[in-house]
Amino acid sequence: MIAQRIRTNRFSLRLRLLLILLSSSFVLMIIATFAILAEHHQQSHKASQQEVLSIGSLVQGSMSRAIRMQAHDVIEEIEAELQAHRRIKRVVRVSENAVVIDAYHPQFIGAPAQQLLAGLNKELLAKASQSGLLASEFVESANKYIVYIPLVVPAVELGKPQRQVLLFEFEHKDDWQQALQHRWLELLLALILLTTAGLLLWWYLQQKIASPIEQLLQAIENVHLGKTFVITPVEPLSELGQLTHAISNMVTRRQQDEVELLKLSAVIEQSQDGILITDKAGTINYVNSALISLSGYQRSELLGQNPRIFGTAKTPNTTFAEMWAALNAGKAWSGEFINKNKSGIEYIERQTISPLRDSQGKITHFVGIKRDITEEKALAQRLHFLAYYDVLTHLPNRLALLEQIAVAQQQHAMQGLLMVNIDRMKFINDARGYSYGNQVIQGFAERLNELHSHFLAHLGADSFCILLIATDKIALNTLCQQTAEKVQLACKQPLLVQDDALVVSCSLGISITNNLVVGDELLQRAETAMHIVKRQGGNNLAYYNDVDGKQALVMFQTEKALRLGLERNELQLYLQSQLDEQGQLAGAEALVRWQHPNEGLISPGLFIPVAERSDLIIALDNWVLQQSCQLLANWQQQGRKLTLSVNISPRHVRHADFVSDITHLLDLYQLDATALVLEVTEGILVEDIDASITKMQTLAALGVQFAIDDFGTGYSSLSYIRNLPVQELKIDQSFIKGIPLHANDVAMVTTIISVARQLGLRLVAEGVETAEQNAFCQREGLWAQGYFIDKPLPVAAWQQRWFTP
Incomplete structure (x- = not known):
């Protein structure tokens, strides 16, 4: 054209x-x-x-x-x-x-x-x-x-x-x-x-x-x-050719700029943030669609207006002063305004304003990016609440407590921490449900809050903390003692929960420290003291001392080292012989020992309780089972008809994979399952009785034998024992120790023998250390196990003693 x-x-x-x-x-x-x-x-x-x-x-x-x-x-x-x-x-x-x-x-x-x-x-x-x-x-x-x-x-x-x-x-x-x-x-x-x-x-x-x-x-x-700009200059070196080349570059650059401008325009129009451009006098020249939606105004109603149309007079004057100071200096500014839309609804707005300059560097326009942060501010407040407060009681949580301790330490004040734990809270939840339990916790929180303590925090579940501050240690000790007494006195008053007058007790752990101990350690010490009270039956208070802390530290370090020991195969299997009523070798009990690379041989009395308190006990049981099954497979291949007893933790029995762990090993080594004796304590009779009996019956159907270890010292119920698939009772060594000199021990063992024979169970006497005790076992038809026969030995040494002609 x-x-x-x-x-x-x-x-x-x-x-x-x-x-x-x-x-x-x-x-x-x-x-x-x-x-x-x-x-x-x-x-x-x-x-x-x-x-x-x-x-x-x-x-x-x-x-x-x-x-x-x-x-x-x-x-x-x-x-x-x-x-x-x-x-x-x-x-x-x-x-x-x-x-x-x-x-x-x-x-x-x-x-x-x-x-x-x-x-x-x-x-x-x-x-x-x-x-x-x-x-x-x-x-x-x-x-x-x-x-x-x-x-x-x-x-x-x-x-x-x-x-x-x-x-x-x-x-x-x-x-x-x-x-x-x-x-x-x-x-x-x-x-x-x-x-x-x-x-x-x-x-x-x-x-x-x-x-x-x-x-x-x-x-x-x-x-x-x-269309695309395509032209080839006839004479590239001529003035017209250079002009054509220059125009081509200019058109190409313009096309690129137009593409970028279209992208920028699309981004601006599709932006969720409201964007407006004003001249230097503040007259609005441009608004995007998001700003129209945000403000409720039509585009024609905003063009030519001043941004003051959004104002509510609630934004502090200092905000405007800071804004104009930055803009007049040619700098961008960001801040918050309290504005309103066309309907008069107020909202909090974060706005970033930047000056635009011409080619000479003079400010000609201002561009503002506006975002409604009303919900964001509400969410931030909600997140702050969730981060620093407990949802159930609306009390400060652990994080808020630690920050408060840090503030007190910065002020070089003495801090005392009272850890308060409701006794038997699990029993309340199991009996009445968690909704009832939550109301108990809320009522207990209100009761503690009425004490007007310096700082009360809810650490979750049934644990609370009271932070006390004083100028010297004597005053702090007095304050801690008085506050603990107030808490104990408050617990004696019934809580009204769903028309129930409920009286709860609590265990208190007290930790007193100075600026040399950080908040986490102070809290840990109070918790350690509280756990001591719990183990002693609760409804009492205890002050933290270094002995308790060191014992807890030793247990923690032991657990950590044991976990590494399992990974590095530092455990060893030991055997202790079991003789039948004729005094012949009938089997052995598998025992675990820990050969630490630095500490040497560690007694099971040190690491077994640590494993019992953690998930390591299951891994430890599986290691002993695997070693024992492999050993039994070798014996059976050699034609030796011996039993091998393995101690099993009640936690392992209650674990979902207990049956599959045993059956996998039986299949792996193709064992005669009757040679494997799993020793369990009477602790399995305390929790989850029916499920434990079902698992034991499943394995017993495969031939696996079960024994009750340390019989007579725990929760003994003949009715449960009658229903258990048990083939053996192991009499605790505390009864064998007094035989044959103490008549009471003899009478107790005789009674156990009578019960076992009525139930058709095999009896094994533990802790046989003298010839008289061994003779008693043979006379009464008991299997014997103890130091009189042999001490626990490594597998190789044990086999050399008993298998060598």
């Missing part, structure tokens, strides 16, 4: 080039014509001057002689010949004072002669008369030459010659038509050359300028239509 307009536009470059060429040709032709005419004019003047001089020279000599000789006839004849010349009009002879002496014809005397004399150049006449040289002048108005021919005549007086001048008019003819007729061939040749040069110049301009410009315009038009 643009190129078509260029072709038809009367101001187009192509038309202008054509007009310039035509005008130039016309001007050149006129110049050539004028040059020819000028040359012809010059040549005609030159010819006239030569002819005048030639006639004058002939006439001067002839006329001068005729005058000296007084030959009037000759004079008249000369004048007649001059007058007869086709271009000589008038012939007059005058004196040096310009007085007419004679003429060829009387009509040239008088007024006509005076007309001629009136047009004479007196100076030229005098000069010609005095010098004796011919002279002429051209009278342009009459297109004629006046010729001055000086004549010398005989002197009238002696020594004084008389001077005369012969004048005649010579008509000058300058015929330009004739000149053109004589030079038409030259003009035609010049016209042909000019036309050819014009056409060549037209073709060159067309090819090198007009067409490339047309292509350039077409390429620009394609860009305008959304």
